[in-house]
Amino acid sequence: MSALPNLAADxxxxxxxxxxxxxxxxLKGAGFEExxxxxxxxxxxxxxLYTRRxxxxxxxxxxxxxxLRGPAIGRTAWDIRARCELADPIAANRAILA
Structure with a gap:
């Protein structure tokens, strides 16, 4: 099988x-951020837009x-988490803060 052509070469x-x-x-004067x-x-x-930079x-x-590997990078202490499966984000936030 031959290699595919580089369509961006030109x-x-x-x-x-x-x-x-x-x-x-x-944007014609409209704000980039907004x-x-x-x-x-x-x-x-x-x-x-994201680039390789x-x-x-x-x-x-x-x-x-x-x-170092994965989520342990930069961590020196234990990290304890609990799962919250509430569909409503406001209710989930209240439950987590409580």
Whole structure:
């Protein structure tokens, strides 16, 4: 089987600054933050575009320095959690805080 052709080979590498300029032009004076940046119910920011610059480095496999893996990275004490399966977020918040 032959390799698939690289369909993007004839195009120049995209620049983030060029994308941002086109977006601002398309917004016609409307605010970037207000129109394109979203937030989850708990306040997490959702950008309109993610690139490789936003990637976090992956932890090394087990057995290699710095010998950290998964959710234990940066934690030094026990972490106890309980599951809350209430469908209503307001009721769930009250139950968790209680």
């Amino acid at each position: 195009f120049p590498a995209p620049e983030l600054e060029a994308w941002e300029a086109l977006v601002l032009k398309g 129109r394109l940046v979203a937030h989850t119910e708990d306040g997490l920011r959702i950008e309109p 936003d990637e976090l480095p992956e932890a090394p496999p087990p057995g290699q320095a710095p010998w």
